[in-house]
Amino acid sequence: MASLTSHHLLPPFATDVKTAPLVSVSLAKLEAGDSDTSNAFFKACRELGFFYLDMLGSELGEKIVSEAEQLNAFQKEFFKMPYDVKDEYGRPHLHPFYAYRYNDLDVKDKNGVAIRAESYNLRKDDILGQCERLACPPIILEKQELFNNYVVHCRAAVDCLLEHLNRHLELPAGTLANLHRISERSGDHVRLVQAPPSEYNEARAQRAEHTDFGSITVLFNWLGGLQIRVPDTTDWVYVRPIPGSCVVNLGDAMVKFTAGLLRSNIHRVVPPPGEQAGESRNSLVFFSRPEDAVVLKRLEGGLIDAQPVEENVETPMTAHEWIMAKGTGQLPGVYTKKGFEWKENDARLKNAPALLNGMPRAVASVA
Ligand SMILES: O=C(O)CCC(=O)C(=O)O
Numbered sequence: 001m002a003s004l005t006s007h008h009l010l011p012p013f014a015t016d017v018k019t020a021p022l023v024s025v026s027l028a029k030l031e032a033g034d035s036d037t038s039n040a041f042f043k044a045c046r047e048l049g050f051f052y053l054d055m056l057g058s059e060l061g062e063k064i065v066s067e068a069e070q071l072n073a074f075q076k077e078f079f080k081m082p083y084d085v086k087d088e089y090g091r092p093h094l095h096p097f098y099a100y101r102y103n104d105l106d107v108k109d110k111n112g113v114a115i116r117a118e119s120y121n122l123r124k125d126d127i128l129g130q131c132e133r134l135a136c137p138p139i140i141l142e143k144q145e146l147f148n149n150y151v152v153h154c155r156a157a158v159d160c161l162l163e164h165l166n167r168h169l170e171l172p173a174g175t176l177a178n179l180h181r182i183s184e185r186s187g188d189h190v191r192l193v194q195a196p197p198s199e200y201n202e203a204r205a206q207r208a209e210h211t212d213f214g215s216i217t218v219l220f221n222w223l224g225g226l227q228i229r230v231p232d233t234t235d236w237v238y239v240r241p242i243p244g245s246c247v248v249n250l251g252d253a254m255v256k257f258t259a260g261l262l263r264s265n266i267h268r269v270v271p272p273p274g275e276q277a278g279e280s281r282n283s284l285v286f287f288s289r290p291e292d293a294v295v296l297k298r299l300e301g302g303l304i305d306a307q308p309v310e311e312n313v314e315t316p317m318t319a320h321e322w323i324m325a326k327g328t329g330q331l332p333g334v335y336t337k338k339g340f341e342w343k344e345n346d347a348r349l350k351n352a353p354a355l356l357n358g359m360p361r362a363v364a365s366v367a
């Protein structure tokens with residue numbers, strides 16, 4: 001394993017923090033159709049919405065791990081570029097969502113410049129040549145083949161998960177696959193993420209609370225810092241990175257499609273605990289989303305028909321409208337089995353657009 005992953009080069013994960021009870025699901029066994037593994041996977045999707053996907057022993061999985069390591073090495077070089085160079089590819093210039101983005105932290109470098117927490121969203125359709133490509137730094141283009149392979153392989157793993165979900169949900173064959181065709185325009189993207197070492201800050205931690213708004217997220221990280229909230233509690237627990245596994249979680253679209261049968265769990269990222277606190281933290285995220293034109297509404301058939309009917313009927317939105325509204329901060333809230341719940345204490349709420357008429361403004365401590 002040591003040669004495939006790089007976690008052992010970093011300080012160890014803290015031993016004195018509470019960790020999340022994520023089950024480990026073997027991709028190789030899912031690919032082979034193992035029913036115990038598939039049942040454990042479906043249970044995790046219903047109850048926690050998060051699990052480890054063990055990539056080892058799967059040809060596809062090991063390719064993804066190897067590519068994730070290469071992309072992690074690459075992103076460290078990417079983020080070393082001067083701020084003003086990256087700024088040219090920033091949200092104000094390039095695109096409201098698929099672009100470079102940063103938050104200034106309250107830490108300054110030796111020249112007195114605020115240190116940034118940074119990310120860069122790269123569209124699947126740019127990478128696969130399915131649309132007119134947004135401008136991007138030349139070093140991204142030098143890694144075109146790697147990005148292309150990574151997207152194709154992550155999508156193949158996602159397709160395998162969707163197929164198992166489809167079967168458990170007793171939906172007509174291909175229902176979920178047909179909402180997620182790789183050849184169609186969608187909000188799928190690769191996100192590079194880097195956060196410099198910083199102190200834990202409660203207000204910032206709360207602002208970072210979110211659910212993912214797509215279908216299935218494939219996440220690689222190398223240091224602690226990801227926390228999930230334990231369902232029906234207010235406890236935050238850390239997710240320990242496991243070499244050879246990625247963390248998979250379901251997003252809002254899967255909740256919407258299944259009328260709450262599947263779970264999109266709230267989570268956030270805080271500085272790595274313990275000995276890892278002094279390290280800069282990178283993560284690599286592949287977000288899969290429904291095709292742009294898909295209207296986010298409950299599907300018909302199978303187990304979903306037995307789900308309760310929502311009292312508050314929200315304005316139907318396409319996956320594209322949803323991602324643009326959520327991704328640009330116009331929908332400060334999280335999606336739960338009770339429907340959309342606004343983060344009432346979020347200053348952005350007053351700017352929420354009129355298109356959201358019909359969304360219930362009841363806000364709970366989100367569970
Ligand atoms: O960095 C991580 O570990 C998680 C990132 C995350 O939750 C996200 O980008 O949606």
Ligand SMILES: [Fe+2]
Nearest residue numbers: 210211212267
């Ligand atoms: Fe997330």
